[in-house]
Amino acid sequence: MGQSLHVRDLKAWYGNHQTLRGISMEIPENRVTAIIGPSGCGKSTFIRCLNRLHETTPQGRVEGKVQLGDADVYEMDAVDVRRVIGMVFQKPNPFPTLSIYDNVAIGLKLGGMRDKSAQFERVEQSLRMAALWDEVKDRLHRPAVALSGGQQQRLCIARALAVQPNVLLMDEPASALDPISTARIEELVLSLKENYTIVIVTHNMQQAARVADKTAFFLNGELIEFGDTTSLFTRPQDNRTEDYITGRFG
Amino acid sequence: MNQSRRLRRKLGSWIGFGGSWLATALVLFSLVDMVATILWHGVLSFRPAMLWTVTSGNGGGLENAILGTLYLVFLAVVISAPLGILGGIFVSEFAGSRLASVIRFCTEGLSGVPSIVIGYFGYLFMVIRWGWEFSTLAGSLALTVIMVPYILRSTEASLQQVPHALREAAWGLGMTKSQAITRVIWKSGASGIITGVLLAVAIGLGETAPLLYTAGWSMYNPSLALTHHQIGYLTYVVWTYIDMPYNESHALAYSAACVLLVVILFIHLVLRTLVQRRWSRTH
Numbered sequence: 001m002g003q004s005l006h007v008r009d010l011k012a013w014y015g016n017h018q019t020l021r022g023i024s025m026e027i028p029e030n031r032v033t034a035i036i037g038p039s040g041c042g043k044s045t046f047i048r049c050l051n052r053l054h055e056t057t058p059q060g061r062v063e064g065k066v067q068l069g070d071a072d073v074y075e076m077d078a079v080d081v082r083r084v085i086g087m088v089f090q091k092p093n094p095f096p097t098l099s100i101y102d103n104v105a106i107g108l109k110l111g112g113m114r115d116k117s118a119q120f121e122r123v124e125q126s127l128r129m130a131a132l133w134d135e136v137k138d139r140l141h142r143p144a145v146a147l148s149g150g151q152q153q154r155l156c157i158a159r160a161l162a163v164q165p166n167v168l169l170m171d172e173p174a175s176a177l178d179p180i181s182t183a184r185i186e187e188l189v190l191s192l193k194e195n196y197t198i199v200i201v202t203h204n205m206q207q208a209a210r211v212a213d214k215t216a217f218f219l220n221g222e223l224i225e226f227g228d229t230t231s232l233f234t235r236p237q238d239n240r241t242e243d244y245i246t247g248r249f250g
Numbered sequence: 251m252n253q254s255r256r257l258r259r260k261l262g263s264w265i266g267f268g269g270s271w272l273a274t275a276l277v278l279f280s281l282v283d284m285v286a287t288i289l290w291h292g293v294l295s296f297r298p299a300m301l302w303t304v305t306s307g308n309g310g311g312l313e314n315a316i317l318g319t320l321y322l323v324f325l326a327v328v329i330s331a332p333l334g335i336l337g338g339i340f341v342s343e344f345a346g347s348r349l350a351s352v353i354r355f356c357t358e359g360l361s362g363v364p365s366i367v368i369g370y371f372g373y374l375f376m377v378i379r380w381g382w383e384f385s386t387l388a389g390s391l392a393l394t395v396i397m398v399p400y401i402l403r404s405t406e407a408s409l410q411q412v413p414h415a416l417r418e419a420a421w422g423l424g425m426t427k428s429q430a431i432t433r434v435i436w437k438s439g440a441s442g443i444i445t446g447v448l449l450a451v452a453i454g455l456g457e458t459a460p461l462l463y464t465a466g467w468s469m470y471n472p473s474l475a476l477t478h479h480q481i482g483y484l485t486y487v488v489w490t491y492i493d494m495p496y497n498e499s500h501a502l503a504y505s506a507a508c509v510l511l512v513v514i515l516f517i518h519l520v521l522r523t524l525v526q527r528r529w530s531r532t533h
């Protein structure tokens with residue numbers, strides 16, 4: 001089941017460079033929340049703080065509070081956090097030395113799923129959800145690097161889905177995909193929200209409008225506006241939001 | 251105007267080309283000369299029977315030295331590979347940047363120490379103080395000290411070349427740092443690590459100075475005893491027998507050098523194909 005995320009006064013730095021300037025927002029469970037904003041405004045940094053990946057970057061530092069349901073993410077073990085908050089990265093990053101199958105299965109093996117047929121079932125299911133199964137079912141044991149960029153990204157989505165996290169963070173998952181795969185990913189996102197909480201970063205405002213229940217607009221490391229997607233796009237409260245969604249800057 | 255500039259540019263590039271060709275030729279020439287001399291004398295003086303007879307008097311065979319070298323280097327690899335690889339993993343993945351640079355500084359210092367000094371320290375401590383006498387263990391440990399820094403540094407370097415995105419992928423999936431290393435990162439760095447170990451083996455095979463002080467010399471085939479028994483090795487034959495006033499001694503020395511050279515060239519051949527394979531896989 002999805003869990004909600006409460007973010008309170010979240011600040012993040014790279015060395016001395018502050019990229020998040022105190023973000024507070026309530027991300028509802030079993031909903032899709034989109035993050036939009038111009039390049040470099042801190043969208044990736046923000047979602048990387050949610051699964052505690054930001055602190056692993058050299059010089060990366062975080063302050064503030066993130067709560068997953070009732071649990072304080074920054075008091076949990078970071079490894080446990082990342083098992084329940086999955087992530088799809090902006091650039092596809094499959095494990096190059098593993099086969100297509102093992103890329104998806106590795107998380108299951110780590111989680112202790114020994115039964116081979118259960119494993120296979122879950123791998124197939126995840127690859128189907130990521131709209132990749134038909135393209136790879138005949139070559140599951142070939143290396144993952146032999147896939148195209150878009151296929152690699154869908155493989156990464158399948159890898160994240162296989163371990164059935166509660167929250168799924170997606171950093172521009174469709175930016176390397178053709179329109180057909182993009183449409184299938186959007187369908188996937190919509191179908192997943194029954195069971196997952198999804199946070200999706202996107203540059204594509206039509207995409208945000210199509211898939212997201214709520215949308216947040218970031219600018220220069222600040223949360224400018226956060227609300228229901230339809231009202232944010234039709235009746236923005238802040239001039240800067242309006243300028244951005246009407247294409248006047250960014 | 252335009253034409254003279256073109257001429258000047260051409261001339262300049264010719265001089266540059268000529269200079270670098272000359273420098274390359276000089277290096278190549280001395281290398282080829284050395285390898286050719288050793289191979290020429292070695293092949294002429296080598297008799298297959300040397301492989302299964304031991305050294306005796308001023309000549310004889312190389313069996314004891316070949317087995318001794320293999321035994322010494324084998325022990326040294328068994329000790330230095332785990333140490334160097336684990337150390338390299340530690341420096342690359344776990345040590346903070348402060349500790350990492352301290353360790354890096356120490357290993358660099360260690361690899362800068364002349365090998366004869368390492369041999370002498372080995373002599374003072376292992377041979378004398380700890381009472382092992384000239385022995386296999388003292389010799390392999392001296393080689394270990396020389397080999398560990400190479401393995402450590404090449405392990406660290408090849409792990410550093412694994413893209414950060416790959417670590418993030420592993421961590422993002424809920425792997426611990428050690429799981430990420432053993433299941434994902436290690437494999438991407440493996441050929442670099444193997445390269446480092448092979449390079450260290452090649453270096454260990456060719457070392458003389460540290461062994462002179464620690465392993466001693468024996469005309470008998472090595473025993474399994476680790477201490478209190480001297481052991482023979484190929485570089486000793488090269489080092490000592492070339493200075494003797496007998497033809498059969500020279501023949502033995504050149505044959506030993508030739509055997510070493512062939513083995514080391516072979517290792518470098520393997521290294522090259524490994525490196526090339528890695529290159530073609532990543533590009």
Ligand SMILES: Nc1ncnc2c1ncn2[C@@H]1O[C@H](COP(=O)(O)OP(=O)(O)OP(=O)(O)O)[C@@H](O)[C@H]1O
Pocket residue numbers: 014017019037038039040041042043044045046057090
């Ligand atoms: N590894 C890093 N080291 C230093 N600064 C960084 C690093 N990664 C990002 N930054 C800086 O942090 C700021 C926010 O970056 P972030 O990647 O979060 O932006 P973004 O909104 O995801 O942009 P994009 O839409 O281009 O992906 C930028 O100013 C960027 O220069």
Ligand SMILES: [Mg+2]
Pocket residue numbers: 043044045090171
């Ligand atoms: Mg980004």
